[in-house]
Amino acid sequence: MFGDCHMHMVLDGVYYKEAIAAHDGHVRDDLIRRCLAGYRARGIRFLRDGGDRFGASMRARELAGEYGIDYRAPVFPMSLRGRYGGFIGRQFENLAEYRRMVGEIAAAKGDFVKIMISGLMDFDHRGVMTSEPLTPRQIAELIHIAHGEGFAVMAHVNGARTILAALEAGVDSVEHGAYMDEACVAALAESRAVWVPTLATVGNLIGDGRYPDDVLTAILEGQLANVAACVRLGGCVALGSDAGAYRVPHDVGVKSEYVLLRRALGERTDDVLAEGERRIRERFRR
Numbered sequence: 001m002f003g004d005c006h007m008h009m010v011l012d013g014v015y016y017k018e019a020i021a022a023h024d025g026h027v028r029d030d031l032i033r034r035c036l037a038g039y040r041a042r043g044i045r046f047l048r049d050g051g052d053r054f055g056a057s058m059r060a061r062e063l064a065g066e067y068g069i070d071y072r073a074p075v076f077p078m079s080l081r082g083r084y085g086g087f088i089g090r091q092f093e094n095l096a097e098y099r100r101m102v103g104e105i106a107a108a109k110g111d112f113v114k115i116m117i118s119g120l121m122d123f124d125h126r127g128v129m130t131s132e133p134l135t136p137r138q139i140a141e142l143i144h145i146a147h148g149e150g151f152a153v154m155a156h157v158n159g160a161r162t163i164l165a166a167l168e169a170g171v172d173s174v175e176h177g178a179y180m181d182e183a184c185v186a187a188l189a190e191s192r193a194v195w196v197p198t199l200a201t202v203g204n205l206i207g208d209g210r211y212p213d214d215v216l217t218a219i220l221e222g223q224l225a226n227v228a229a230c231v232r233l234g235g236c237v238a239l240g241s242d243a244g245a246y247r248v249p250h251d252v253g254v255k256s257e258y259v260l261l262r263r264a265l266g267e268r269t270d271d272v273l274a275e276g277e278r279r280i281r282e283r284f285r286r
């Protein structure tokens with residue numbers, strides 16, 4: 001069984017505010033254990049968490065061994081003040097503050113660094129993002145600093161120009177990666193980065209009624225075509241469901257992501273995903 005290379009212990013797949021409130025101030029071992037038991041029951045042995053500032057992911061990492069799970073976490077994810085990411089992670093005002101946070105992550109024995117460098121997809125409007133991305137220069141500096149401390153970098157990033165900037169800076173994994181163009185897909189395939197397209201975050205919304213299905217279907221079809229093209233060009237793709245995100249429940253999220261990836265990759269799915277997970281396991285530890 002494949003692991004989940006992108007999930008969030010602190011979230012519950014239903015409503016992020018209530019899920020976070022449950023752990024805020026005092027992490028709930030009962031919720032974490034129930035979740036880890038669910039993964040174990042499905043034969044899932046590897047999890048890479050995007051991290052949270054409430055301590056849920058780090059507590060899960062402590063407990064995961066009891067469930068036979070290899071659990072990786074970045075302590076907390078980071079984003080620029082005022083941009084997307086503040087609800088779950090910590091925000092820096094400038095590079096000096098970012099550098100101090102990377103030091104804190106090292107002291108807390110984080111496995112890697114997670115940064116948010118663009119907004120979310122706006123599911124009401126195709127091609128639109130919820131917040132302004134960082135500049136290529138800012139992106140290069142963030143990745144350079146993390147690499148200098150010996151960390152691999154997991155980047156939440158959407159939009160062709162921003163993804164290209166991250167690839168040029170040597171990012172280790174591209175999370176989501178919506179709205180790539182042909183040149184961006186080719187650059188990703190040529191790079192050493194692993195792409196985790198988190199298709200379930202879009203696919204599981206179709207028919208939900210919260211967002212227009214035509215926009216969701218167009219986004220999903222675009223992602224499926226890009227996943228197929230990336231692999232055709234020799235790129236590396238891994239399974240990450242974004243479990244905990246709206247409508248992506250823990251443990252069964254892996255299955256829904258697998259079904260969607262199979263639509264793009266067909267017969268090659270298992271080989272491709274095994275290699276993707278192998279690279280993530282190898283690289284995302286300090």
Ligand SMILES: [Zn+2]
Nearest residue numbers: 006008050242
């Ligand atoms: Zn995520």
